Amino acid sequence: MLSVMRSVIRRDLTLAWRRxxxxxxxxxxxxxxxxxxxxxxxxxxxxxxxxxxxxxxxAALLASMLALSRLFAADYADGTLExxxxxxxxxxxxxxxxxxxxxxxxxxxxxxxxxLLGLQFGLPADALAVLALALALGTxxxxxxxxxxxxxTLGLRGGGVLLALLVLPLYAxxxxxxxxxxxxxxxxxxxxxxxxxxxxxxxxxxxxxPWAVSASLRIxxx
Amino acid sequence: MLEVSGLACTRGDRTLFRxxxxxxxxxxxxxxxxxxxxGKTSLxxxxxxxxxxxxxxxxxxxxxxxxxxxxxxxEVVYMGxxxxxxxxxxxxxxxxxxxxxxxxxxxxxxARAALxxxxxxxxxxxxxxxxxxxxxxxxxxARLSLSANAPLWVLDEPFSALDVDAVSxxxxxxxxxxxxxxxxxxxxxxxxxxxxxxxQRVDLDALPEAGC
Numbered sequence: 001m002l003s004v005m006r007s008v009i010r011r012d013l014t015l016a017w018r019r020x021x022x023x024x025x026x027x028x029x030x031x032x033x034x035x036x037x038x039x040x041x042x043x044x045x046x047x048x049x050x051x052x053x054x055x056x057x058x059a060a061l062l063a064s065m066l067a068l069s070r071l072f073a074a075d076y077a078d079g080t081l082e083x084x085x086x087x088x089x090x091x092x093x094x095x096x097x098x099x100x101x102x103x104x105x106x107x108x109x110x111x112x113x114x115x116l117l118g119l120q121f122g123l124p125a126d127a128l129a130v131l132a133l134a135l136a137l138g139t140x141x142x143x144x145x146x147x148x149x150x151x152x153t154l155g156l157r158g159g160g161v162l163l164a165l166l167v168l169p170l171y172a173x174x175x176x177x178x179x180x181x182x183x184x185x186x187x188x189x190x191x192x193x194x195x196x197x198x199x200x201x202x203x204x205x206x207x208x209x210p211w212a213v214s215a216s217l218r219i220x221x222x
Numbered sequence: 223m224l225e226v227s228g229l230a231c232t233r234g235d236r237t238l239f240r241x242x243x244x245x246x247x248x249x250x251x252x253x254x255x256x257x258x259x260x261g262k263t264s265l266x267x268x269x270x271x272x273x274x275x276x277x278x279x280x281x282x283x284x285x286x287x288x289x290x291x292x293x294x295x296x297e298v299v300y301m302g303x304x305x306x307x308x309x310x311x312x313x314x315x316x317x318x319x320x321x322x323x324x325x326x327x328x329x330x331x332x333a334r335a336a337l338x339x340x341x342x343x344x345x346x347x348x349x350x351x352x353x354x355x356x357x358x359x360x361x362x363x364a365r366l367s368l369s370a371n372a373p374l375w376v377l378d379e380p381f382s383a384l385d386v387d388a389v390s391x392x393x394x395x396x397x398x399x400x401x402x403x404x405x406x407x408x409x410x411x412x413x414x415x416x417x418x419x420x421x422q423r424v425d426l427d428a429l430p431e432a433g434c
Binding site: 003004007008011014015018019074078079080082083084085086087088089090094221222 | 270271272273274292295296298300302303304305306307308309310311315318319320322323324325326327349
C-alpha cells in the first residue's frame with residue numbers, strides 16, 4: 001500500500017516537473033495578486049501592515065484553488081483515473097497520494113515565497129515566519145477540501161467556476177485562522193492557538209476528505 | 223468464475239440492453255458483439271464494476287463484485303478505449319505505474335521485455351506524446367504481457383489502431399493466456415483470426431428485449 005502511494009506521488013511529481021510551466025503560472029498568479037494590493041491602496045505603511053496578512057492569505061487561497069482543476073482532470077481525460085478506480089489498492093489511499101503530490105507541487109512553492117510577499121506589506125520578521133508556518137499548516141486542508149470539489153465537478157462543463165463557488169466558502173475558516181495567527185504575532189501576542197487550530201483543521205480534513213473524494217470520483221463514473 | 227445474471231443498462235430513458243446473462247469459466251474466450259451504440263462498452267464497464275447496473279448482478283467466484291471490490295479488481299485487467307497513458311511519461315514509466323496500480327509491481331527487465339515484444343524496444347524511453355496512435359495502443363497493451371497471472375482480462379476494442387504484426391502478436395498473447403487458464407472478454411469490429419477460438423458470444427443486437 002505504501003509502495004503504491006510512493007509510486008503515485010513520484011509519478012505526479014515527475015509529471016509536475018515535466019510541466020513546470022503550470023506550477024510557475026500558479027506561483028506568478030500568487031505573486032501578482034498579492035502585489036496588486038499595495039499598488040491599489042497606496043503606500044501608507046500602517047494600512048499595508050494591517051491588510052498584509054489577509055491579502056497574502058486570500059491570494060494564496062485563490063492560487064491554491066486555481067491549481068485544483070488540474071488535480072484529476074488530466075487523469076480523467078486519458079483514462080488513468082479509470083485504472084485507479086479499478087486498482088488493487090483502496091481508492092482513498094491513491095487519493096491521499098495524489099493530494100500530497102499536488103500539495104508539494106502547487107502549495108509548497110506558495111508557502112516558501114509568502115514571506116517575501118509579506119515583506120512588501122512591512123510585516124515584522126516574526127510575523128513573516130508565522131505567515132509561512134500558518135500557510136504550511138493551513139494549505140493541506142485547502143488541498144484536501146479542494147479535492148472534494150475537484151472530484152465533484154469532474155467532467156462538468158463550466159466546472160471551473162462551479163468549483164470556485166463550491167470550495168471558496170469552505171476555505172473561510174482556514175483564511176480567518178491563518179490571518180489571525182499573523183495579526184496576533186504582529187501585535188505581540190501568541191499565534192499558537194491559531195496555529196494549533198489550523199493543524200487540527202488539516203488533520204480533520206485528512207481523515208474525512210479522502211473518503212468523500214473517492215465517493216465523488218465513483219459517482220462521476222456512473 | 224464470472225457469473226452475470228439479468229444485467230440491464232439504461233442511458234437517460236433509452237434501454238441499452240436488458241437481461242444479459244452468461245457464465246464464463248476459466249479458459250473461456252467471450253466475444254461481445256453488437257452494432258455501434260448497442261452498449262458493448264457499457265456492458266464491459268459494468269462487468270468491471272465501473273458503475274452500477276440498473277438491474278441484475280455480476281458475481282465473481284460466487285461473490286457479488288460490489289462487495290468484493292479491491293479483491294475483485296486485483297484479479298481483473300481492464301483495457302478501455304482510453305489508453306491510460308500519460309503523455310509526458312515514457313512507455314516504461316507508464317508501464318511501471320500501471321502495473322503498480324494493478325497490484326502487480328514489475329521489474330525493469332520484465333517491462334523492457336514486454337515493450338520489446340510489442341516492437342517498442344527503440345522508443346521505450348521516449349515520452350508517449352511523441353509516439354503514433356498505434357504505438358500508444360501497443361505500449362498500453364504491453365501491460366497484458368505482465369498480467370498473465372490475473373485470471374480475467376476485459377478488453378474493449380483491443381485491436382483498434384494496431385497493424386498486422388501487432389494484431390497477430392496480441393492474438394498469440396491472448397491464446398497463450400487462455401491456454402494457461404485465463405478468461406478473456408473482448409469486443410472487436412475487426413475480422414480477427416481469433417474469432418475461430420471464441421468459446422462464447424453475447425450479441426447485444428440479438429437480445430429478446432433489446433432496442434431503443
